Amino acid sequence: MSPTTAPTAPTARPSLHWMRRTLRLTRTEFTLFVRYKTAWWILSMPVLLLVLTSQMPATEVLDGVSSSELTMAGMLGVTGVFVGVGHASNVFAARRESLVLKRLRVSGVPPLVIFGAATAVIVLFSLAVAVVMVGLIALMLGETPGDPLMLAVAVALNAAVMTLVGLLVTPYVRNAESAQMVSVLPMMVLLFMGGVYFPVDLLPSGVRHVVELLPVAPTAQLAQAAYTGYDVFGGQAGARRPASSACGWRRCPRWG
Amino acid sequence: MVDMTTTAHSATPDAPTSAATGGPAVVVSDLRQHYGDFEAVRGVSFEIRPGELFALLGTNGAGKTTTIETLEGFRRPSSGTVRVFGEDPHGQPAAIRERTNAVLQGSGLMDDLTVRETVDLARDLAARPRGAGEVLDMVSLTDRRAVAVRQLSGGQKRRLDLALALVTTPEVLYLDEPTTGMDPEARIETWRIISDLKKDGVAILLTTHYLEEAERLADRLAIMHRGQVRVEGTLAGVLEGWGDRVAFAVPEDVGTDDLPALEGADLAVETRDQALWATYTVRRGDVADRAHHAVGALLAWAGERRTTLRHLQVRAPPWRTSSSASPTAPPTWSDPAPPLTDRQPPRQPRRPPSQEPPP
Numbered sequence: 001m002s003p004t005t006a007p008t009a010p011t012a013r014p015s016l017h018w019m020r021r022t023l024r025l026t027r028t029e030f031t032l033f034v035r036y037k038t039a040w041w042i043l044s045m046p047v048l049l050l051v052l053t054s055q056m057p058a059t060e061v062l063d064g065v066s067s068s069e070l071t072m073a074g075m076l077g078v079t080g081v082f083v084g085v086g087h088a089s090n091v092f093a094a095r096r097e098s099l100v101l102k103r104l105r106v107s108g109v110p111p112l113v114i115f116g117a118a119t120a121v122i123v124l125f126s127l128a129v130a131v132v133m134v135g136l137i138a139l140m141l142g143e144t145p146g147d148p149l150m151l152a153v154a155v156a157l158n159a160a161v162m163t164l165v166g167l168l169v170t171p172y173v174r175n176a177e178s179a180q181m182v183s184v185l186p187m188m189v190l191l192f193m194g195g196v197y198f199p200v201d202l203l204p205s206g207v208r209h210v211v212e213l214l215p216v217a218p219t220a221q222l223a224q225a226a227y228t229g230y231d232v233f234g235g236q237a238g239a240r241r242p243a244s245s246a247c248g249w250r251r252c253p254r255w256g
Numbered sequence: 257m258v259d260m261t262t263t264a265h266s267a268t269p270d271a272p273t274s275a276a277t278g279g280p281a282v283v284v285s286d287l288r289q290h291y292g293d294f295e296a297v298r299g300v301s302f303e304i305r306p307g308e309l310f311a312l313l314g315t316n317g318a319g320k321t322t323t324i325e326t327l328e329g330f331r332r333p334s335s336g337t338v339r340v341f342g343e344d345p346h347g348q349p350a351a352i353r354e355r356t357n358a359v360l361q362g363s364g365l366m367d368d369l370t371v372r373e374t375v376d377l378a379r380d381l382a383a384r385p386r387g388a389g390e391v392l393d394m395v396s397l398t399d400r401r402a403v404a405v406r407q408l409s410g411g412q413k414r415r416l417d418l419a420l421a422l423v424t425t426p427e428v429l430y431l432d433e434p435t436t437g438m439d440p441e442a443r444i445e446t447w448r449i450i451s452d453l454k455k456d457g458v459a460i461l462l463t464t465h466y467l468e469e470a471e472r473l474a475d476r477l478a479i480m481h482r483g484q485v486r487v488e489g490t491l492a493g494v495l496e497g498w499g500d501r502v503a504f505a506v507p508e509d510v511g512t513d514d515l516p517a518l519e520g521a522d523l524a525v526e527t528r529d530q531a532l533w534a535t536y537t538v539r540r541g542d543v544a545d546r547a548h549h550a551v552g553a554l555l556a557w558a559g560e561r562r563t564t565l566r567h568l569q570v571r572a573p574p575w576r577t578s579s580s581a582s583p584t585a586p587p588t589w590s591d592p593a594p595p596l597t598d599r600q601p602p603r604q605p606r607r608p609p610s611q612e613p614p615p
Contacts, residue, residue, distance in 0.1 A: 016381070016382075016383050021380075021381055024377070024380035024381060025377070025380075025381065027380075028366075028369070028373070028377045028380075031368075031369070031373070032366060032368050032369070035368045036368065095366075098362070098363075098364065098365075098367075099360055099362045099363065099364035100364050100365070100366055102330070102360060102364055103360060103363075103364030103365070103417075103420070104381075105328075105330070105348065106328055106356075106357060106358040106360065106430075107357060107378060107381055107382070107420065107424060108348070108353035108354045108356075108357075108381070108382070108383075108424065109381050110348075110353075
């Protein structure tokens with residue numbers, strides 16, 4: 001070690017606002033995501049599934065809208081299931097195991113900042129993969145989103161809620177490896193029971209009520225509405241139930 | 257005489273003069289921590305003033321890390337109080353979290369970042385950061401700044417961990433075995449950095465297995481065993497007060513009045529498990545060989561009486577001294593073993609004198 005002198009006096013600096021801290025940690029999260037090969041594999045999964053879905057037989061379910069188009073549009077609204085549940089649970093479990101979370105906490109970083117930075121990156125990459133998927137849909141079907149802003153909101157909301165679900169998985173897993181295995185179960189349930197592959201309206205009423213309570217149904221329907229331009233909720237009254245469901249899932253952190 | 261049984265400490269007579277002007281930065285009072293039925297910390301009390309280093313020594317499982325985690329705010333005390341700058345650290349209130357930092361027992365580093373990126377992140381999140389170059393220079397990692405953390409050696413990771421704690425210019429620093437895994441040169445340099453932090457007025461709580469580390473750095477130290485502080489004071493006081501113990505089962509043909517008096521040793525005779533035991537506690541003389549002289553005198557006495565010292569035990573203070581096997585290995589806390597007075601002696605059935613084997 002170098003024969004340095006005693007540590008010098010620190011530079012005076014005002015206390016950091018939590019938003020600045022979140023943004024700075026988000027920058028590091030972005031770097032880590034880019035360097036993490038498993039994250040890229042998780043990111044490619046919705047794209048691969050979209051390509052497979054495009055091979056499904058298409059029947060017209062709405063005026064000028066085929067079943068495959070509606071399914072693919074719904075998939076945009078559940079992009080966060082892969083990245084949020086799969087990546088977030090894996091990363092939080094790994095960082096807990098390697099004491100990174102504890103390291104951040106003893107350095108004075110509040111839990112909300114740690115979670116906020118992880119969520120921001122997952123939302124960002126979910127939006128990026130949604131752009132790729134929109135491009136593929138446009139190439140395959142020649143259709144572009146009717147309301148891109150609403151679609152972006154659907155993708156971002158889904159990614160944020162799914163990050164919460166990923167966080168909820170971590171108390172029940174021992175390490176990152178088990179997180180990868182255990183998270184597959186909620187991923188599959190949310191993906192296939194969220195109203196994307198099986199239209200909610202066609203399900204028996206009992207099952208429909210359960211499906212509408214899942215956090216993916218509102219965002220999938222929002223994405224379908226944004227892409228096709230149809231009111232898939234059935235007006236304001238019809239939107240009340242998914243909106244309530246989404247609000248309820250916002251309470252996830254309190255349970256975790 | 258050092259109190260071997262109580263857990264409390266209140267006065268800090270050995271604290272540096274600079275610390276005497278301010279109140280204690282850390283106050284732990286009768287702290288207890290339970291994990292279910294298991295009590296990991298049992299009534300620990302101490303104070304640390306600015307510019308003072310207080311060391312906690314003890315075996316694995318003694319309760320050192322649990323004590324630190326309570327101070328860091330990760331655990332609410334089962335009972336007792338913990339105060340950092342007069343505040344309860346549980347939940348890490350803003351008034352505390354930017355004034356404290358820690359070197360964890362494990363590294364807690366992001367393997368995919370480089371050394372420089374890791375330090376930059378810590379700086380970005382700190383309210384009053386030191387310069388990255390200055391900190392890297394302090395821990396001699398400047399030439400490794402572009403290397404990924406995963407490629408660092410264990411000792412280099414410990415130095416980087418120390419750097420992260422230094423970046424935030426803490427007023428209270430918790431060091432949980434900070435030099436474990438370091439080579440001797442890096443360990444000595446780390447001690448120098450810690451000494452400099454003390455001079456800057458940082459209140460430091462150090463846990464360590466290395467007696468030499470505590471000897472070099474600590475103003476006061478406490479030895480924890482099974483969740484309790486068994487001895488507390490200055491190092492010299494602890495060494496003086498603990499004493500070496502020589503014990504044996506008193507032969508049947510020897511009365512308690514016949515036991516010899518040894519210079520500088522206190523004799524205690526007690527009946528345990530139907531056997532009579534003599535315990536000499538030797539506190540005077542050179543720490544390195546005072547037990548040797550006591551044993552020599554007792555063996556000579558037994559030889560003269562043509563008797564045998566059954567179950568002869570010698571117990572030095574529970575650490576190894578500089579006679580460690582490796583010249584580079586520092587003295588460490590030894591394997592956990594309760595003091596002699598806590599031990600159950602082996603059953604020794606009394607036999608009539610006629611059946612005693614010849615000496």
